[in-house]
Amino acid sequence: MSTMNLTLLTDLYELTMMQGYFKNNKTETVIFDAFYRTNPSDNGYAIVAGLEQVIDYVKNLHFSMEDIDYLRSLSIFDEDFLAYLKDFRFTGDIFAVPEGSVVFPREPLVKVVAPIMEAQLIETAILNIINHQSLIATKAARVVYAAKGDGIMEFGLRRAQGPDAGIYGARAAVIGGCIGTSNVLAGQLFDVPVLGTHAHSWIMSFPDEYSAFKAYAKLYPEKCMLLVDTYDTLKSGVPNAIKIFDEMRANNIPMPYFGIRMDSGDLAYLSKKARKMLDDAGYYEAIISASSDLDEYLIDSLKTQRAAISSWGVGTNLITSKDCPAFGGVYKLAAIMNEKGEFIPKIKLSENTEKITNPGNKTIYRIYDKETGKIKADLISLVDDTFDEEKDLMIFDPIETWKKTKLKAGTYTLREMLVPIFQAGECVYESPKVMDIRSYCAKELDTLWDETKRLINPHKVYVDLSDRLYKMKSELLDQMSQAD
Amino acid sequence: MSTMNLTLLTDLYELTMMQGYFKNNKTETVIFDAFYRTNPSDNGYAIVAGLEQVIDYVKNLHFSMEDIDYLRSLSIFDEDFLAYLKDFRFTGDIFAVPEGSVVFPREPLVKVVAPIMEAQLIETAILNIINHQSLIATKAARVVYAAKGDGIMEFGLRRAQGPDAGIYGARAAVIGGCIGTSNVLAGQLFDVPVLGTHAHSWIMSFPDEYSAFKAYAKLYPEKCMLLVDTYDTLKSGVPNAIKIFDEMRANNIPMPYFGIRMDSGDLAYLSKKARKMLDDAGYYEAIISASSDLDEYLIDSLKTQRAAISSWGVGTNLITSKDCPAFGGVYKLAAIMNEKGEFIPKIKLSENTEKITNPGNKTIYRIYDKETGKIKADLISLVDDTFDEEKDLMIFDPIETWKKTKLKAGTYTLREMLVPIFQAGECVYESPKVMDIRSYCAKELDTLWDETKRLINPHKVYVDLSDRLYKMKSELLDQMSQAD
Numbered sequence: 018m019s020t021m022n023l024t025l026l027t028d029l030y031e032l033t034m035m036q037g038y039f040k041n042n043k044t045e046t047v048i049f050d051a052f053y054r055t056n057p058s059d060n061g062y063a064i065v066a067g068l069e070q071v072i073d074y075v076k077n078l079h080f081s082m083e084d085i086d087y088l089r090s091l092s093i094f095d096e097d098f099l100a101y102l103k104d105f106r107f108t109g110d111i112f113a114v115p116e117g118s119v120v121f122p123r124e125p126l127v128k129v130v131a132p133i134m135e136a137q138l139i140e141t142a143i144l145n146i147i148n149h150q151s152l153i154a155t156k157a158a159r160v161v162y163a164a165k166g167d168g169i170m171e172f173g174l175r176r177a178q179g180p181d182a183g184i185y186g187a188r189a190a191v192i193g194g195c196i197g198t199s200n201v202l203a204g205q206l207f208d209v210p211v212l213g214t215h216a217h218s219w220i221m222s223f224p225d226e227y228s229a230f231k232a233y234a235k236l237y238p239e240k241c242m243l244l245v246d247t248y249d250t251l252k253s254g255v256p257n258a259i260k261i262f263d264e265m266r267a268n269n270i271p272m273p274y275f276g277i278r279m280d281s282g283d284l285a286y287l288s289k290k291a292r293k294m295l296d297d298a299g300y301y302e303a304i305i306s307a308s309s310d311l312d313e314y315l316i317d318s319l320k321t322q323r324a325a326i327s328s329w330g331v332g333t334n335l336i337t338s339k340d341c342p343a344f345g346g347v348y349k350l351a352a353i354m355n356e357k358g359e360f361i362p363k364i365k366l367s368e369n370t371e372k373i374t375n376p377g378n379k380t381i382y383r384i385y386d387k388e389t390g391k392i393k394a395d396l397i398s399l400v401d402d403t404f405d406e407e408k409d410l411m412i413f414d415p416i417e418t419w420k421k422t423k424l425k426a427g428t429y430t431l432r433e434m435l436v437p438i439f440q441a442g443e444c445v446y447e448s449p450k451v452m453d454i455r456s457y458c459a460k461e462l463d464t465l466w467d468e469t470k471r472l473i474n475p476h477k478v479y480v481d482l483s484d485r486l487y488k489m490k491s492e493l494l495d496q497m498s499q500a501d
Numbered sequence: 502m503s504t505m506n507l508t509l510l511t512d513l514y515e516l517t518m519m520q521g522y523f524k525n526n527k528t529e530t531v532i533f534d535a536f537y538r539t540n541p542s543d544n545g546y547a548i549v550a551g552l553e554q555v556i557d558y559v560k561n562l563h564f565s566m567e568d569i570d571y572l573r574s575l576s577i578f579d580e581d582f583l584a585y586l587k588d589f590r591f592t593g594d595i596f597a598v599p600e601g602s603v604v605f606p607r608e609p610l611v612k613v614v615a616p617i618m619e620a621q622l623i624e625t626a627i628l629n630i631i632n633h634q635s636l637i638a639t640k641a642a643r644v645v646y647a648a649k650g651d652g653i654m655e656f657g658l659r660r661a662q663g664p665d666a667g668i669y670g671a672r673a674a675v676i677g678g679c680i681g682t683s684n685v686l687a688g689q690l691f692d693v694p695v696l697g698t699h700a701h702s703w704i705m706s707f708p709d710e711y712s713a714f715k716a717y718a719k720l721y722p723e724k725c726m727l728l729v730d731t732y733d734t735l736k737s738g739v740p741n742a743i744k745i746f747d748e749m750r751a752n753n754i755p756m757p758y759f760g761i762r763m764d765s766g767d768l769a770y771l772s773k774k775a776r777k778m779l780d781d782a783g784y785y786e787a788i789i790s791a792s793s794d795l796d797e798y799l800i801d802s803l804k805t806q807r808a809a810i811s812s813w814g815v816g817t818n819l820i821t822s823k824d825c826p827a828f829g830g831v832y833k834l835a836a837i838m839n840e841k842g843e844f845i846p847k848i849k850l851s852e853n854t855e856k857i858t859n860p861g862n863k864t865i866y867r868i869y870d871k872e873t874g875k876i877k878a879d880l881i882s883l884v885d886d887t888f889d890e891e892k893d894l895m896i897f898d899p900i901e902t903w904k905k906t907k908l909k910a911g912t913y914t915l916r917e918m919l920v921p922i923f924q925a926g927e928c929v930y931e932s933p934k935v936m937d938i939r940s941y942c943a944k945e946l947d948t949l950w951d952e953t954k955r956l957i958n959p960h961k962v963y964v965d966l967s968d969r970l971y972k973m974k975s976e977l978l979d980q981m982s983q984a985d
Contacts, residue, residue: 021505026664028656028683030697037699037720043706087689093721133706140700144659145667152662172512175628176827178636180510181665183629199512205571213514215521216624218834221847222527222617236521237577248850248981281851333827342826343660343817350702363705366732367765497732 024078025087027141032088035134036098046109046354047133048378050125051143054371057155057341061475062465064158064458065126066189067150068116068438069448074142076444078107107135108442112435114381116448117154117192117458119465120434121395121480124381126151126346128435133353140348148344149182150189156313156338157193158462160331162470163313165320167327170212171198172308173336186336192454194462199330207451214240214278220247226254230261238265241275242306245291250282255291259298276304278330284309285322292325304328312339313472349374364493370416375482377489381434384412384424385464392464393429394422398483404431415482415490422479508562509571511625516572519618520582530593531617532836532844532862534609535627538855541639541825545959546949548642548942549610550673551634552600552922553932558626560928562591591619592926596919598865600932601638601676601942603949604918605879605964608865610635610830612919617837624832632828633666634673640797640822641677642946644815646954647797649804651811654696655682656792657820670820676938678946683814691935698724698762704731710738714745722749725759726790729775734766739775743782760788762814768793769806776809788812796823797956833858848977854900859966861973865918868896868908869948876948877913878906882967888915899966899974906963 038044056063080088080102088094088102109131114120127143129136161169171190177183187203197210204211215233223229226248234241243261245254258277265272277295279287284307295303307319308330316329333339351374352360362376375397382396382404394412396404404410407426414420438446449457468476482490522528540547564572564586572578572586593615598604611627613620645653655674661667671687681694688695699717707713710732718725727745729738742761749756761779763771768791779787791803792814800813817823835858836844846860859881866880866888878896880888888894891910898904922930933941952960966974 021664023664023686025686025689026658026667027685028658028697029685029688029695030683030699032685033697033721034699034703037703037717038706040720041716047706049702084689088685091688091695093724137702141659142664145661145664148660149663149666174510174512175625175832176632176829177629178662178821178826179633179665179669180505180507180626180629181663182633183510185663199514201511201513201516201572202507202509204513204575205509205568211513211575213512213517215514215518217849218533218621219518219521221834221849222522222531222837232525233521236524237517240577333829337662337821337826339826342662342821342823345660345817348659350705353706365701365705 022077022079022081022084023074023142024080025084026145027138031138031140033093034137036094038134038137039098039101044132044134046130047136047350048352048360049129049136049140049348050351050375050379051127051129051147051346051348052123052125053344053346054122055345056122057152057338057344058159059473059475060155060159061469061471062119062121062478063151063344064154064193064461065114065118065120065147065151066116066154066192067146067185068113070146070150070185071113071127071143072438072444072446072448074146075107075111075139075439078105078139080105106442107139107439108132109135109439110437110441111439112380113438114434115436115457117454117461118434119392119461121478123375123480124395124397125379125435128379130378144346144348148346150185150192151346152338152342152344153186153189153336154193154458156335157190157195158458159313159472160316160335161194163316163320163472164329167329168196169194170328170330171195171200171335172213172330173332174200176333177336183336188451190335191451192458194455194459209451214242215244217244217247217280220244227257227260230257234261234265238270239273241265241272242278242304243276244280245277246279246281250279250287251290251294255294259294259300262300262303263298274304276306278306278308280307280309282309284326285319285324288325289323306330308332310334317472351376352378362489362493364490364497366497373494375486375490376493377486379486383432383434384410385430385432387428387430390464391466392478393424394479394481395434396481396483397486399486399489402483402485406431412479412481414479415487506561506563506565506568507558507626508564509568510629511622515622515624517577518621520578522618522621523582523585528616528618530614530838531620531834533613533620533624533832534835534859534863535611535613535631535830535832536607536609537828537830538606539829540606541636541822541828542643543957543959544639544643545953545955546603546605546639546962547635547828548638548677548945549598549602549604549631549635550600550638550676551630551669552597554630554634554669555597555611555627556922556928556930556932558630559591559595559623559923562589562623564589590926591623591923592616593619593923594921594925595923596864597922598918599920599941601938601945602918603876603945605962607859607964608879608881609863609919612863614862628830628832632830634669634676635830636822636826636828637670637673637820638677638942640819641674641679642942643797643956644800644819645678647800647804647956648813651813652680653678654812654814655679655684655819656697656814657816658684660817661820667820672935674819675935676942678939678943693935698726699728701728701731704728711741711744714741715748718745718749722754723757725749725756726762726788727760728764729761730763730765734763734771735774735778739778743778743784746784746787747782758788760790762790762792764791764793766793768810769803769808772809773807790814792816794818801956835860836862846973846977848974848981850981857978859970859974860977861970863970867916867918868894869914869916871912871914874948875950876962877908878963878965879918880965880967881970883970883973886967886969890915896963896965898963899971
């Protein structure tokens with residue numbers, strides 16, 4: 018992705034609007050927030066991801082001569098506007114929640130503060146990138162949660178929605194907790210572990226299963242995982258695998274990592290039977306790995322059934338987030354700067370209260386319980402709100418406002434979640450390595466109570482508004498209803 | 502995508518198997534078939550797409566020094582194998598069903614005939630590309646079908662699973678029948694129409710809705726579609742739009758294409774009310790366009806409710822194929838050449854009869870009714886099967902074999918669906934332009950009966966096996982059960 022000029026990766030209307038702003042001399046600085054309204058898969062939280070690719074995209078933003086020629090060919094853009102595009106660069110500020118963070122609905126994940134033409138252009142690509150990677154990172158966190166400490170391998174490249182979905186999906190899956198991916202290009206690009214052994218075609222290309230296993234074990238004795246379901250798992254696959262392990266043991270070949278993989282059939286039944294056969298042959302340490310249309314629910318069910326599986330390859334359902342394949346992030350105007358340099362808050366109405374946007378120049382404070390380090394609530398605030406951890410803090414639900422909680426001084430700590438990424442067009446943030454984001458994400462997940470992490474009907478973490486933001490929003494709503 | 506080296510866009514096991522074949526001197530030519538087992542979204546057919554990108558991928562296949570260094574760093578590949586990769590090129594044959602064709606389960610959509618190492622490597626990328634684009638082209642055909650002749654615009658870039666999913670998803674959506682896309686980069690790359698006007702942020706950036714409309718109409722009088730739901734569709738949006746149209750009419754400004762767009766609310770109710778307001782003002786030709794989480798079912802329902810909408814923007818549900826976000830194509834070994842140059846058929850067993858593969862070197866014949874030009878059935882055959890349209894043809898269901906049909910001589914025609922794409926590593930096929938593929942696809946859809954195109958519970962098109970293929974398969978199954 019980073020090698021391709023993605024400047025035209027935008028909806029046409031961003032460009033027609035840009036020309037409109039240009040023609041109307043609209044150069045004011047505005048604030049746009051990228052946020053989402055509902056956690057995917059009915060989860061209790063989301064994991065935000067994709068910031069590094071957003072940064073690459075913004076850094077590389079420029080209209081090539083080829084791009085300009087193409088836009089000219091559409092016969093809707095004037096030469097003065099095309100001339101403006103020739104020198105176009107992003108000159109604004111961007112703030113964002115770091116990748117791998119736990120986030121909740123309605124929080125600004127990316128905040129763009131820039132001249133309106135620039136802020137408008139980048140809407141589509143920011144949403145595309147953040148929506149995709151946050152979706153897959155969140156799904157991965159769910160699958161990893163279900164596996165209760167077992168390793169999850171991302172195996173979905175062949176079913177991903179195109180090359181990028183495989184590449185950046187693998188990146189996001191590792192951020193969400195997968196131990197690695199089968200995708201070699203993702204391994205190369207992001208320095209994450211790549212995993213995999215052989216397929217049925219390997220077995221079928223030999224005269225019989227035993228010869229195929231033997232050839233494989235000879236070549237890869239140190240990581241000897243044998244696929245046992247090509248012909249008959251219990252009658253042929255597992256006995257042949259044991260024969261191979263016996264030969265290796267007899268020849269004193271070290272076997273630091275070995276076992277079998279099952280890719281079909283009733284995994285609960287087959288894994289228990291295979292476990293017994295391996296144990297009876299003395300291979301207590303042999304790993305049983307499974308990979309057959311798995312998702313978090315199936316893994317949870319297999320765990321409940323005490324399936325003897327300790328390593329899981331998850332493909333289609335993870336890489337497409339099959340039950341919920343879109344994240345639903347939106348990008349909404351929150352304020353416009355007036356001639357005096359003050360931000361005038363803007364609000365988008367909707368008949369659905371939850372869909373009314375939060376106006377103004379905002380940030381997010383996360384409130385932790387001082388004793389446990391767990392998240393108590395998040396507070397969307399105005400940037401010039403001040404809080405004092407040494408004082409009591411009253412928070413309340415912004416829709417059901419009678420739901421109030423008083424946090425006693427000294428029992429909570431605050432952390433601002435939005436950090437500067439671009440300042441006046443210059444990138445001021447260095448993205449961590451993907452494996453470091455993964456570690457950070459694991460720590461982030463530790464700040465959630467188990468009740469919020471469970472797969473079904475999770476406990477909701479409250480996202481409240483600061484007093485001043487709530488008042489600003491109420492006043493704007495009043496004004497608009499009076500104007501009616 | 503085409504500018505990036507995608508050679509490592511593969512599962513690690515393809516490379517560990519390749520090294521295994523290399524070390525075991527396995528250089529035999531093999532046949533792999535890429536096919537799928539179930540139509541997505543319970544559809545009656547699929548539209549195959551992605552071949553042009555498969556061709557680009559295969560043409561560009563090569564391991565760069567950087568790739569070799571990366572593979573070396575994994576400590577699982579030996580220097581002799583890495584040296585082999587340095588000069589790696591694809592030298593085999595590929596056959597495929599042309600893009601935009603109507604296809605059915607179990608038919609080989611891509612057939613690779615190549616030395617086993619080459620055929621193995623390209624599995625993952627072929628599946629990734631064909632699975633993605635065929636999924637979206639099929640979904641688009643469903644949405645277009647529901648719109649009964651109205652134009653469908655692809656608007657999903659912001660919700661696509663990464664940049665490629667947006668770019669190649671737009672390509673596939675146009676192949677499946679969309680009239681264009683909002684995605685400017687897709688427009689540039691594939692020379693397809695780009696569409697779009699303005700967003701709520703345009704309206705909100707002006708002091709009021711009327712000024713925003715006025716500025717827009719001044720700039721784009723020839724394509725004046727006004728977004729009417731920012732504040733209140735019927736009380737504010739439509740009256741302001743009519744005011745603008747009145748002013749344009751009064752000033753004799755030509756309005757070749759104008760109307761309103763609705764992006765929220767009850768589209769059936771609002772569109773009928775808006776239609777009446779526009780008609781009462783004399784704007785019978787004003788277009789009403791809608792775009793609000795639409796899919797084929799919602800469009801079908803709105804059509805049934807006689808919603809006054811004639812133009813549709815479809816986003817998330819199309820670009821992710823939300824109800825079924827994976828196509829499920831697989832790539833299976835069908836034959837291995839022996840020392841005499843004969844293909845020895847191979848079969849993959851499964852407890853599920855439908856999952857047993859079809860062995861041998863195959864092709865597909867499509868059987869058309871001579872009178873109507875509609876598809877009667879498809880016949881998966883061996884490449885050396887011969888058929889004579891001047892003779893009666895008996896076909897039968899390969900699972901429920903008592904289901905037989907006799908086609909009388911002269912009442913049917915045959916067409917071979919697989920065409921040569923690569924011969925001995927050279928590309929011998931020129932991909933048509935996307936808009937030409939779109940036209941071809943529309944003709945392909947005309948070869949289906951309406952009963953096969955309906956959205957729910959479509960009539961199944963039979964895919965039968967030729968006599969000789971059926972016999973080969975039965976004999977192989979007998980042999981395997983005797984070996985048990």
